[in-house]
Amino acid sequence: MADKGSVVRLPVVDGLGRTLRKDDWWVGPMVTFTVLTAFVVYTTVRMLEGTHYRWGPYLSPLASPYIETEDLGIPLLTPAILVLPFPGLFRFTCYYYRKAYYRSFGLLPPACAVGARRVGHYNGERKLLVFQNLHRYALYVALLFLVFLWHDFVASLRWDGELGMGLGSVVIFLNCAFLTLYTLSCHSFRHLVGGSVNSYSEAPFGRLRHALWAGVSRLNVNHMAFAWISLIVVALCDAYIRAVAVGAIRDVRLF
Amino acid sequence: MADASASTTEPVSTGAKYTLRIWRADAKVEGSGEFRDYEVETYPGMVVLDAIHEIQAKQAPDLAVRWNCKAGRCGSCSAEIDGKPKLLCMTRMSSFRPNEPIVVTPMKTWPLVKDLVTDVSHNYRVAKKIPPFTPRPRDADGHYRMQQEDIDRIQEFRKCIECFLCQDVCHVLRDHHEEAEFVGPRYLIHLATLDMHPLDTLDRRKMMKDELGLGYCNITRCCTEVCPEHIVITDNGIIPLKERVADEFYDPLRWLARKLFPRTKKRRLPVLPGIEPAPAARSAQAQQEEVEKEPAVPPAPTVARRTPA
Numbered sequence: 001m002a003d004k005g006s007v008v009r010l011p012v013v014d015g016l017g018r019t020l021r022k023d024d025w026w027v028g029p030m031v032t033f034t035v036l037t038a039f040v041v042y043t044t045v046r047m048l049e050g051t052h053y054r055w056g057p058y059l060s061p062l063a064s065p066y067i068e069t070e071d072l073g074i075p076l077l078t079p080a081i082l083v084l085p086f087p088g089l090f091r092f093t094c095y096y097y098r099k100a101y102y103r104s105f106g107l108l109p110p111a112c113a114v115g116a117r118r119v120g121h122y123n124g125e126r127k128l129l130v131f132q133n134l135h136r137y138a139l140y141v142a143l144l145f146l147v148f149l150w151h152d153f154v155a156s157l158r159w160d161g162e163l164g165m166g167l168g169s170v171v172i173f174l175n176c177a178f179l180t181l182y183t184l185s186c187h188s189f190r191h192l193v194g195g196s197v198n199s200y201s202e203a204p205f206g207r208l209r210h211a212l213w214a215g216v217s218r219l220n221v222n223h224m225a226f227a228w229i230s231l232i233v234v235a236l237c238d239a240y241i242r243a244v245a246v247g248a249i250r251d252v253r254l255f
Numbered sequence: 256m257a258d259a260s261a262s263t264t265e266p267v268s269t270g271a272k273y274t275l276r277i278w279r280a281d282a283k284v285e286g287s288g289e290f291r292d293y294e295v296e297t298y299p300g301m302v303v304l305d306a307i308h309e310i311q312a313k314q315a316p317d318l319a320v321r322w323n324c325k326a327g328r329c330g331s332c333s334a335e336i337d338g339k340p341k342l343l344c345m346t347r348m349s350s351f352r353p354n355e356p357i358v359v360t361p362m363k364t365w366p367l368v369k370d371l372v373t374d375v376s377h378n379y380r381v382a383k384k385i386p387p388f389t390p391r392p393r394d395a396d397g398h399y400r401m402q403q404e405d406i407d408r409i410q411e412f413r414k415c416i417e418c419f420l421c422q423d424v425c426h427v428l429r430d431h432h433e434e435a436e437f438v439g440p441r442y443l444i445h446l447a448t449l450d451m452h453p454l455d456t457l458d459r460r461k462m463m464k465d466e467l468g469l470g471y472c473n474i475t476r477c478c479t480e481v482c483p484e485h486i487v488i489t490d491n492g493i494i495p496l497k498e499r500v501a502d503e504f505y506d507p508l509r510w511l512a513r514k515l516f517p518r519t520k521k522r523r524l525p526v527l528p529g530i531e532p533a534p535a536a537r538s539a540q541a542q543q544e545e546v547e548k549e550p551a552v553p554p555a556p557t558v559a560r561r562t563p564a
Contacts, residue, residue: 008367009288011278011360012338014430020338020358095474095494102473109426112477113338113363122431126470133497133505187490191498199453201402210404220490 016107018115025111029104035228036101042235043084046242050078053238055245057156058168060238061175065148090142093135095187096227136188146183149176167252168240175237178230185219185226271297273348274356275306277318281369288367291315292356297348303359304332304343307371319369327483330418334371335360340420340481343371362423375419381438384467385445390454405453412444412492414484421478421488427471437468440478444492450499460503469493469500 012020019025046062053063063079091097102108109116125132153176156169183189194213200206219226243249273295280288293310304322311318323329325344332343337351337358351357365373393399421440427433438446446463449455463469474497478488486492502509 007285008280008282009286010280010363010367011288011290011358012363020335020360022337022355022358095490098473099475099489102475106473108473109430109475109477112424112475112480113335113340113429116426116430118430122427122433122471124427124437124468124471124473126468129473130470130505133501136498136501136506187494188498191495195495196499196502198405198451198455199401200404202405202453207404223490 012115014118015115016117017110019111019113021111021113025114029107029110032100032104035231036104039231039235042239043080043088046238047078047080047084048076050076050080052242052245053079055241056166056168056251057158058166058172058241058244058251059152059155060241061149061152061172061179061234062238064145064152086138086141087145090135090138090183091227091231093132093138094227095135096224098132135186136192139183139186139188139192142183142186143189146176146180149179152176165254167254168244170254171233171237171240175230175233178226178233181219182223182226182230184216185221185223187220187223190216190220268296268298271348271353273297273306273351273353275303275310276356276358277307277310277370278360279315279318279370280361280367282367283369290358299349301348302344303336303341303346303348303357306348306357307343307359318371320371328416330416330483333362333418333420333423335362335423340424342418342420342483345483362419364423364425364429365419375422377434378417378419378422378439378441381434381442382445384438385442385449386457386459386462388449388452388455389457390452391456399454401453408491409448409451411486412448414486415441415444416484417441418483420481420483424477424481425472426475426477427468427473433468433471437471440472440488440493442467443469443472443496444486444488447492447496450496460500463496464500464504469496472497 012018043062046060050069053060053066059066060080063083065083067079067082069077069079069082103110107117108119108122123129149172153169153172156172157163157165159166190213193216194200194209194211197203197206197209197213200210203209240249244251275293275295276290277293278288279291293314295306295309297306302325304320304325307318307320311320320332320334320343322332322344324331327342327345330342333340334343335341336343336346338360340362343359348357359371361367361371361373362375365375365377368374390399419441422428425439427437428439443463446459446467449457450459459467472493474489474493476489478493479486479490482488
């Protein structure tokens with residue numbers, strides 16, 4: 001609006017990166033770009049590698065639930081390829097990650113009060129990106145995946161029928177814990193458990209839904225932190241199991 | 256005594272000198288617009304608006320700035336300081352380094368009038384497009400009933416002081432100039448206030464989707480970052496609205512559930528004993544008839560009566 005038909009000069013005009021900000025506004029988007037790119041590259045490589053997802057009682061989160069693909073005889077198909085699209089879609093449509101990649105990849109805008117990338121006609125999430133509204137369906141699948149992951153943790157404590165615990169179980173537990181916090185702090189989950197209610201005092205199960213909504217809201221404040229921590233822990237968990245599986249390191253048996 | 260009174264009227268200088276680099280322009284003067292430097296001496300507690308008043312008083316009496324309360328309550332003195340949208344009255348001079356000029360510019364998104372004053376009237380025209388609060392009829396004793404838990408959420412949004420910093424920083428308005436299609440974050444939280452209100456009866460979701468441009472928001476959270484009232488605009492206002500619109504238009508399972516299990520009427524809160532009917536109370540039936548006969552604002556084509564949640 002500011003530079004349309006105006007005869008007066010303006011201190012800052014439209015254009016990518018144009019700003020009067022003096023701080024290092026580009027650091028945030030650059031770190032986001034780097035970490036997300038690194039994660040996508042790592043998981044893609046692991047997805048195509050097609051092996052070293054299991055060692056002993058441990059199962060990598062990248063291939064959980066484990067579906068054997070060798071017998072299917074489909075070239076390039078790996079257990080991780082069958083699994084990763086689901087958590088991938090959950091993260092891609094996540095309200096936090098949308099902010100992160102719209103800023104760091106889309107440059108729409110790269111940072112607050114910094115000129116956005118000019119596009120022919122900006123449509124936001126109205127046209128091509130309207131599918132982001134399906135985030136709730138990705139959530140339903142993510143909730144199901146949590147069941148598989150916690151099952152994997154319990155299974156990791158079983159060594160030849162005996163109860164035991166290795167460092168891998170600790171890593172898997174941390175992965176389950178942070179993925180649970182990330183999933184349960186989701187905005188769509190917050191809406192699902194009670195956010196859609198207008199009058200808690202009048203709605204069926206209103207008090208319960210208000211309590212659930214308030215609980216999820218408290219988690220939701222830290223959704224960004226859970227998103228990043230769980231992302232990194234997933235990669236570390238897989239890297240640990242792979243390293244043990246290829247013999248690069250030895251698993252530490254705790255008991 | 257004289258010394259004491261002097262000390263209350265004349266702030267004590269800290270001795271630190273700052274340079275304010277202020278954008279000077281006049282929309283009536285073609286081609287005008289340049290930065291000018293002014294030096295001010297600071298005192299404890301001085302804010303940028305104080306410094307600008309000092310410049311007005313001693314160096315540039317024609318410097319235009321809009322302000323009113325100087326307490327962060329009126330939302331008048333919105334501008335950009337070192338490129339960041341802020342209230343001039345809530346930004347302390349001590350938060351800057353003295354050796355660098357403090358750059359003060361008008362809000363970028365709105366047409367410039369003079370110096371730091373912009374024309375924000377677009378926002379008031381947008382406000383008129385939104386059908387106002389339309390409550391259900393009062394209970395039989397003339398009262399409305401709701402519980403604190405019902406309105407906890409919207410009380411946060413009522414803190415808005417309409418400084419329009421969120422509108423200024425929103426890239427949909429600031430960079431893409433979609434002001435004809437998109438109402439902006441300030442009005443999205445206003446819509447959230449209405450949509451989440453336990454007494455309101457209008458369903459504005461189709462209007463939000465089709466006419467008010469909710470889909471333009473790509474939730475980059477700049478509005479939340481600049482809000483001087485610390486309203487969590489994106490997470491508590493805009494995202495819940497997106498979810499509510501998704502309930503209605505983008506969720507096939509919800510659509511099926513609505514068809515199979517039509518919603519029942521709301522359970523009304525019981526009339527508490529000992530509450531006298533309000534003097535101007537009319538019967539619920541009479542009010543309902545009145546509302547149906549002549550609504551407070553004729554609903555736009557995309558606004559429907561809300562079914563109970």
